[in-house]
Amino acid sequence: MERKEIEEKLYDIVSEIVGAPKDELKLETTFVNDLSADSLTIVDIMTRCEDVFQITISDEEAENMKSIGDAVKYIHTRLEKDKKK
């Protein structure tokens, strides 16, 4: 999956869960500071990512994703790795 496609899907997921308009979301947008996401919201975003991208994200990995860009980068690397397997 192309990085741009992952990014678009992330915006869809985050927009639906936090109720923010898609065009206000950027790669730099942080979950906690910019979107006031609580722990349940972050877990819900990760659960949805697992479903959409068919991957497993551990709690530690999720902990390190502070922004939408972090998540895109992580998912992209992860999918590339899976492809090589």
Added chain:
Amino acid sequence: MTCKRRVAITGLGAITSLGSEVEDIWKNLLTKKSGISPITKFDASAYSTQIAGEIKNFDPSCFISKKDLYRLDIFSQYALFAAEKAIQDTQFSLDKEDLTKFGVILGSGMGGINEIESQADVMKEKGPRRVSAFSVPRLMINAIAAEISIKYGFLGPNFITASACSSSAHAIGQALRAIQYNEADVVITGGSEAVITPLSIAGFCSARALSQRNHDPEKASRPFDKNRDGFVMGEGSAILVLEEMERAKARGAKIYAEIKGFGTTADAYHITQPSPEGEGAKRVIEIALKDAQICKEDVHYINAHGTSTQQNDKIETLAIKKVFQERAYHIPISSTKSMLGHLLGAAGAVEAMVTAMSILKQQIHPTANYETPDPECDLDYVPETAREIRLGCAISNSFGFGGHNVCLVFCDPKKQ
């Protein structure tokens, strides 16, 4: 012993199949408009019952943010919508109030059943890891009381009553007590229910509780009529704001009615059937009237539980006759469910709202679809049109699966 404080109803709000404004719902009830139609929320073609009182075109976005909508089951969305309407109706300035004296006591029969069903599907299809982190806070039955307290900062008593179809009548009774005995000055009470779902309709169909008059939805809910064949599912929320009477008067609040008495009993008989002699229902009316210190002779109107099931309507009629004897034939009785269907845990709240409106307007709505007299249901069910009556005192009955009985007593404060 401390003296009981008096309690006024100073705010109403609702969302039902007959509207999202209390005045609209009231006018529709007076003119016998039906909220019953074919089910559209899911494909009901395989069901023995395919009709319900659905809320159409519900738009809560004016009161609830998109972020909150995502994490709320529909039964909570209904409750928050109705609560906002009711709180606006009171004209409180909440920033000037002592919110430790504001409580929230609500009832629901089945809580977040939509969420339970949809997350069960997710788990079966995709496994436990895919179940939403919001599933528990969405589905828990107490979500409605919690969400309202969080939104408005109400710090007083906060809980849910669950007694099936009498849930919100119990909630209103507990709200009354909380104010009478000084645990709160204001209580947001009532209930919410959203059970037009594949699983719950299937369950009620299997229990043979629902009308199968699919070809004629508006005629399906026919309380006390000889040809009744079960109740029709409704949905929605009604919220009443109860307020300590002196406080309400001092701020010049609009007072719909005084709520004066509450009774609660059990049949201790069967999990779905009412006890055949109607003793539980009879006792609860007597207890509520005694609590209100009202004589039987002063009851001018009964808003019946009147579900349109064979059993309920017969037993409720019997209980009314046992309490009021010969006078039973002269007290007008109407069933709100004849038009809205049965809102289960929210039914008592809707009917309390309707009873309060009846007192304010000195008018009572008819029972729709009462066409063929049943020898066992031979009282005055107001079958034709709305009536203007002198209404000093009214009662509202609620009976739940499990044998839970509640009676609430409402009075016109001007006539006390």
